[in-house]
Amino acid sequence: xxxxxxxxxxxxxxxxxxxxxxxxxxxxxxxxxxxxxxxxxxxxxxxxxxxxxxxxxxxxxxxxxxxxxxxxxxxxxxxxxxxxxxxxxxxxxxxxxxxxxxxxxxxxxxxxxxxxxxxxxxxxxxxxxxxxxxxxxxxxxxxxxxxxxxxxxxxxxxxxxxxxxxxxxxxxxxxxxxxxxxxxxxxxxxxxxxxxxxxxxxxxxxxxxxxxxxxxxxxxxxxxxxxxxxxxxxxxxxxxxxxxxxxxxxxxxxxxxxxxxxxxxxxxxxxxxxxxxxxxxxxxxxxxxxxxxxxxxxxxxxxxxxxxxxxxxxxxxxxxxxx
Ligand SMILES: NC(=O)c1ccc[n+]([C@@H]2O[C@H](COP(=O)([O-])OP(=O)(O)OC[C@H]3O[C@@H](n4cnc5c(N)ncnc54)[C@H](OP(=O)(O)O)[C@@H]3O)[C@@H](O)[C@H]2O)c1
Numbered sequence: 001x002x003x004x005x006x007x008x009x010x011x012x013x014x015x016x017x018x019x020x021x022x023x024x025x026x027x028x029x030x031x032x033x034x035x036x037x038x039x040x041x042x043x044x045x046x047x048x049x050x051x052x053x054x055x056x057x058x059x060x061x062x063x064x065x066x067x068x069x070x071x072x073x074x075x076x077x078x079x080x081x082x083x084x085x086x087x088x089x090x091x092x093x094x095x096x097x098x099x100x101x102x103x104x105x106x107x108x109x110x111x112x113x114x115x116x117x118x119x120x121x122x123x124x125x126x127x128x129x130x131x132x133x134x135x136x137x138x139x140x141x142x143x144x145x146x147x148x149x150x151x152x153x154x155x156x157x158x159x160x161x162x163x164x165x166x167x168x169x170x171x172x173x174x175x176x177x178x179x180x181x182x183x184x185x186x187x188x189x190x191x192x193x194x195x196x197x198x199x200x201x202x203x204x205x206x207x208x209x210x211x212x213x214x215x216x217x218x219x220x221x222x223x224x225x226x227x228x229x230x231x232x233x234x235x236x237x238x239x240x241x242x243x244x245x246x247x248x249x250x251x252x253x254x255x256x257x258x259x260x261x262x263x264x265x266x267x268x269x270x271x272x273x274x275x276x277x278x279x280x281x282x283x284x285x286x287x288x289x290x291x292x293x294x295x296x297x298x299x300x301x302x303x304x305x306x307x308x309x310x311x312x313x314x315x316x317x318x319x320x321x322x323x
Contacts, residue, residue: 008033008057010042010091011064015175016106016168019223020061027227033057037064043086045094052098060095060103061226062088062144066137069182073134084140092147096161103163104230105148107141107247109290110134111167119291122167122247145247153243164237166229169251169290173219173309174316186216186310189262190317193269203274204266207281210259215289217252218309221302225250228300240294251290252302261306268310 007024011017012034024032033055040051042064066083073080088105095103112120113128125145130138148163155161172186180191196204229237229248241248256264262275304312 003028004031005029005058006031006033006056007059007061008055009061009063010035010087011062013037014063014065014067015173015177015219016171016222016226017061017063018175019173019219020063020226023220023223023227042090043083045086045090048090048094049097052094052100056098057095057100058102059230060091060100061230062091062103062105063226064091065106069184070133072182073137077136080134081136081140084137085143088140088144088147092144092151092163095163096151096155096159099159101160101162102230103148104226105144105163105165106226107144107165107167108138109167109169109249109288110138111141111145111247118287119289120249121291122245122249122294125245125247149244149246152246162234162237164229165247166226166250167247167290168222168225169215169217169249169288171219171222172216173313175219176313176316178317178320185214185258185261186265186313187317189265190269190310190314193265193271194314194317196273197269197271201273203276204262204271205276205278206258206262207278208258208283209279210262210277211257212283212285213255213257213287213289214261215251215253215255216261216306216309217250217302218304218306218312221252221304221309222250224303225295225300229295229298232298236298240298248294248298249290249292250295251292252306253290253292253296255287255289256306264307264310265314268307268314 009017009020012021112124114131116124145165148165151161151163176187177183178187178191192204
């Protein structure tokens with residue numbers, strides 16, 4: 001593989017896809033192929049077939065997906081399972097047909113059972129019942145892992161296929177969604193503390209007791225990990241995975257309580273009021289942390305700590321207000 005490798009990044013306008021493009025460019029890759037959703041609907045089998053037949057990329061990063069929070073997953077379960085299954089099946093199969101040897105599929109930590117032991121190890125896959133609110137999405141993500149594994153098992157030796165999967169923890173960073181009702185915890189807190197600062201409010205109220213612990217990874221670290229796993233020597237990858245348990249967790253390796261996170265965001269934003277807790281509101285799972293032993297053994301570790309990442313994310317949020 002050289003810097004001239006032709007690389008298709010599916011979902012390049014999303015938070016993760018755009019970070020993968022940034023990382024690839026920073027590493028000197030220049031032949032990066034992209035299509036917007038409007039130019040190429042990845043649920044359209046014949047359009048995806050034609051795209052791969054004409055473009056013939058060498059590598060594919062599959063970071064396109066229908067993504068959303070609990071509300072969207074619960075309200076539109078058919079769209080979540082159908083669109084994600086179609087995107088994965090079309091991209092992985094047409095990549096195979098057009099001769100793509102290397103592909104990286106991005107999944108999510110929601111593939112693990114609801115009551116999984118913490119930290120969540122790769123071995124926990126398919127050992128229990130999934131969280132019901134995003135089960136259709138999780139099933140589609142599990143199907144993506146199994147597509148990669150099945151193509152490797154059937155065509156790995158005969159066609160030199162090497163398709164891998166990474167499962168990110170909660171991500172944050174530039175390009176995040178700051179929507180008031182439909183955003184993840186970090187962009188939601190950034191927005192709320194910023195608005196409270198502007199209005200000179202005395203307090204910001206946080207739902208729950210503040211004690212649940214969550215792990216957060218800066219999206220550029222996720223992109224670095226993706227490029228690292230894609231290009232990892234096959235013998236090292238195979239020594240750390242097995243043909244039917246091949247996915248790799250990507251996380252920061254440590255977690256913070258929601259209250260600690262709120263204090264960090266308050267400091268980064270410069271809000272001078274108080275944080276109050278509404279402990280009548282539900283807390284959710286007490287802890288969600290990835291076991292990242294596999295990835296560490298293969299030689300990768302996150303670089304960007306939460307405080308540094310939050311500063312960059314707040315700067316990005318401020319830019320969205322200007323634009
Ligand atoms: N963000 C996180 O915290 C997080 C955590 C764990 C895993 N992940 C995984 O990382 C991947 C990327 O997530 P993200 O946060 O970057 O999501 P995102 O910002 O919503 O980006 C997804 C991209 O996919 C595109 N897309 C969706 N449907 C498409 C279709 N039918 N045809 C073509 N393009 C389509 C979207 O384009 P449009 O916007 O134009 O539809 C968007 O550019 C997903 O697989 C997700 O599960 C994310």
